[in-house]
Amino acid sequence: MPEAAVGTPSAPIGTVLAFDFGEKRIGVAVGEALLRQSHPLTVIHAQANAERFAAIAALIAEWQPALLLVGLPLSLDGNPHGMTARCTRFANQLKGRFGLPVAFADERLTSLDAQERLRETGHNAKSAKAHLDAVAAQLILQSYFDTPPEPRPESSTHA
Numbered sequence: 001m002p003e004a005a006v007g008t009p010s011a012p013i014g015t016v017l018a019f020d021f022g023e024k025r026i027g028v029a030v031g032e033a034l035l036r037q038s039h040p041l042t043v044i045h046a047q048a049n050a051e052r053f054a055a056i057a058a059l060i061a062e063w064q065p066a067l068l069l070v071g072l073p074l075s076l077d078g079n080p081h082g083m084t085a086r087c088t089r090f091a092n093q094l095k096g097r098f099g100l101p102v103a104f105a106d107e108r109l110t111s112l113d114a115q116e117r118l119r120e121t122g123h124n125a126k127s128a129k130a131h132l133d134a135v136a137a138q139l140i141l142q143s144y145f146d147t148p149p150e151p152r153p154e155s156s157t158h159a
Contacts, residue, residue, distance in 0.1 A: 014064075014065065015030060015066060017041075017063055018069040018105070019068070025044065028137050029041050029134060040137065041059070043134050053097060069141055070104055071137065072088075091104065
């Protein structure tokens with residue numbers, strides 16, 4: 001997994017904003033680390049970087065996150081592909097612009113899972129499209145919350 005944008009505490013305390021990055025849309029979810037629950041928030045439709053980052057800046061000002069989480073697309077076998085580099089660049093831009101810790105979370109199959117969940121709640125393909133990216137971001141964030149943090153070497157105890 002890319003290291004450049006990761007300066008992440010293993011268990012952040014506070015609000016986390018998660019991003020499902022896409023070239024046309026960016027899904028955003030929010031969650032509270034202590035509660036370990038995520039919620040879809042919005043979809044940023046701007047394609048120009050200035051508009052995208054202005055929308056993200058407004059969300060950061062409103063939610064005051066302790067951590068930004070970016071879904072990292074990988075192929076099913078775990079190898080990076082074209083969008084992996086774009087997401088890494090986006091994460092590096094977030095870190096550089098906002099000075100907040102940025103982490104990655106595996107986003108494999110989250111869009112398919114989001115489609116299925118929206119279908120189960122009565123959305124057809126057309127109505128689901130408006131919510132898809134935010135729900136995918138929610139699933140990325142929930143997966144991050146549900147994954148136990150890596151143990152830190154200084155916290156290990158010896159008998």
